[in-house]
Amino acid sequence: xxxxxxxxxxxxxxxxxxxxxxxxxxxxxxxxxxxxxxxxxxxxxxxxxxxxxxxxxxxxxxxxxxxxxxxxxxxxxxxxxxxxxxxxxxxxxxxxxxxxxxxxxxxxxxxxx
Amino acid sequence: xxxxxxxxxxxxxxxxxxxxxxxxxxxxxxxxxxxxxxxxxxxxxxxxxxxxxxxxxxxxxxxxxxxxxxxxxxxxxxxxxxxxxxxxxxxxxxxxxxxxxxxxxxxxxxxxxxxx
Numbered sequence: 001x002x003x004x005x006x007x008x009x010x011x012x013x014x015x016x017x018x019x020x021x022x023x024x025x026x027x028x029x030x031x032x033x034x035x036x037x038x039x040x041x042x043x044x045x046x047x048x049x050x051x052x053x054x055x056x057x058x059x060x061x062x063x064x065x066x067x068x069x070x071x072x073x074x075x076x077x078x079x080x081x082x083x084x085x086x087x088x089x090x091x092x093x094x095x096x097x098x099x100x101x102x103x104x105x106x107x108x109x110x111x112x113x
Numbered sequence: 114x115x116x117x118x119x120x121x122x123x124x125x126x127x128x129x130x131x132x133x134x135x136x137x138x139x140x141x142x143x144x145x146x147x148x149x150x151x152x153x154x155x156x157x158x159x160x161x162x163x164x165x166x167x168x169x170x171x172x173x174x175x176x177x178x179x180x181x182x183x184x185x186x187x188x189x190x191x192x193x194x195x196x197x198x199x200x201x202x203x204x205x206x207x208x209x210x211x212x213x214x215x216x217x218x219x220x221x222x223x224x225x226x227x228x229x
């Protein structure tokens with residue numbers, strides 16, 4: 001049921017920017033793009049989300065293309081602690097409740113010293 | 114703010130035995146979810162509660178899995194009888210529409226179940 005496509009793995013040198021791509025070509029107009037990450041033996045952790053505009057917070061930046069069919073999560077200065085599986089998720093919302101999150105297999109990001 | 118609490122952290126049982134997991138969501142979060150994460154895969158939703166009512170249980174194997182959320186706060190997920198393929202991490206998450214800072218979910222650390 002996952003509505004996103006991500007590369008299975010990527011690596012990045014410590015201190016460099018990590019750019020994680022995601023394709024969501026069937027996204028609907030009212031669906032948000034969410035990014036979560038999961039460090040080994042922990043639950044998924046929220047990173048950032050957006051609808052159509054680019055977003056930035058203390059953890060990352062989210063760049064969404066104008067047609068909204070793809071997005072890129074940017075970790076500006078990756079550290080070893082950023083090694084994790086990163087999930088790009090399209091949120092389905094129904095009525096007044098938040099709908100389920102469809103997780104794919106995500107991207108395993110490995111940050112090396 | 115306290116996070117989503119889950120217990121136990123680990124559980125090992127034999128097949129055909131029963132097991133129960135407990136979740137205490139973030140205070141005030143009306144929506145609670147149980148996800149199953151098999152090794153190497155992303156989490157899959159089993160059931161979603163809104164307060165103490167079930168919103169979505171379409172992916173819950175109802176012949177062996179059951180869940181309840183009495184009083185709209187804590188929740189328990191039960192498996193009876195367990196099968197080998199139930200070995201997974203069971204994640205609980207909660208969310209609130211009033212959480213403007215994060216229109217998303219907060220997950221617990223999960224319970225790792227091994228069925229032998």
